[in-house]
Amino acid sequence: MKRPNFEDIKSGDEFNNWYWLKEEMVNICKLSGLPSSGRKFDLRDRIMFALDNDGKLKPEKKKYKPTSKFNWAKSELYLETKITDNVSFGSNFRSFMKKQIGNKFVCHSDFMDWVKSNPGKTLSMAVEKWYQLENRKVDLNFKRKIADNNMLAQYIRDFLADNKNKTMKDAKECWNLKKQMPTKKGFVKYESTDLSLGK
Numbered sequence: 424m425k426r427p428n429f430e431d432i433k434s435g436d437e438f439n440n441w442y443w444l445k446e447e448m449v450n451i452c453k454l455s456g457l458p459s460s461g462r463k464f465d466l467r468d469r470i471m472f473a474l475d476n477d478g479k480l481k482p483e484k485k486k487y488k489p490t491s492k493f494n495w496a497k498s499e500l501y502l503e504t505k506i507t508d509n510v511s512f513g514s515n516f517r518s519f520m521k522k523q524i525g526n527k528f529v530c531h532s533d534f535m536d537w538v539k540s541n542p543g544k545t546l547s548m549a550v551e552k553w554y555q556l557e558n559r560k561v562d563l564n565f566k567r568k569i570a571d572n573n574m575l576a577q578y579i580r581d582f583l584a585d586n587k588n589k590t591m592k593d594a595k596e597c598w599n600l601k602k603q604m605p606t607k608k609g610f611v612k613y614e615s616t617d618l619s620l621g622k
Contacts, residue, residue, distance in 0.1 A: 435471030439609045442602040502547035581613035
C-alpha cells in the first residue's frame with residue numbers, strides 16, 4: 424500500500440497513518456498557509472488540526488519566558504555559579520565544563536535535561552551529576568534513551584539487537600521499506616516480521 428499524496432488526505436487520522444519527514448511537513452505547512460517552524464511533532468499536530476478544522480491554525484500554548492537575564496554566552500562561569508531558567512549550552516558553557524571534566528566531556532541530552540530541570544543548583548553540582556550519569560556506562564546493559572522523534576535511531580538499535588548476524592546496511596534497507604507503510608500514529612517501529620519486507 425503506497426502512501427497517498429498529501430492533497431488526497433482528508434483527515435488528521437489519515438495523515439497520522441503515515442511516516443513523514445520533517446522537511447515534508449515544513450513544505451506542507453508552507454503550502455497550507457500554516458507556520459512552518461517548530462519541532463517535528465509540533466508540525467504534525469498543526470497539520471492534523473488543520474485537516475480536521477477547515478484549515479484553521481491550532482491554538483498554541485504560550486511559550487515560557489525565562490525570568491533570568493544572566494548572560495551564559497559571555498559571563499565568567501565558576502563552580503559556584505547558579506543555574507538559571509535561561510541556561511544555554513553554547514561554547515562558553517561547554518568550555519567551562521571541559522575545564523572541569525576534561526576533553527571527555529560530552530553535553531548529551533540526559534545531562535542537559537538535568538541542568539534545565541534544576542535552576543538554583545550550582546555548576547559544581549552539575550559537574551557531579553555529569554559524572555553520575557557517565558557512571559551508568561559501567562552497566563553493560565545500560566542504553567541511553569532515544570528521543571521519541573528519533574525513530575530511525577530507535578529502529579536501527581532494535582533491529583540490530585534482534586538480528587545479531589545483520590548489518591547497519593540491512594537495518595537501513597528495512598527501515599526504508601517500513602517507513603513507506605501505514606504506521607501506528609505516525610511511529611515507525613521495528614518488528615521481527617520486517618525481515619520479510621520487500622520479498
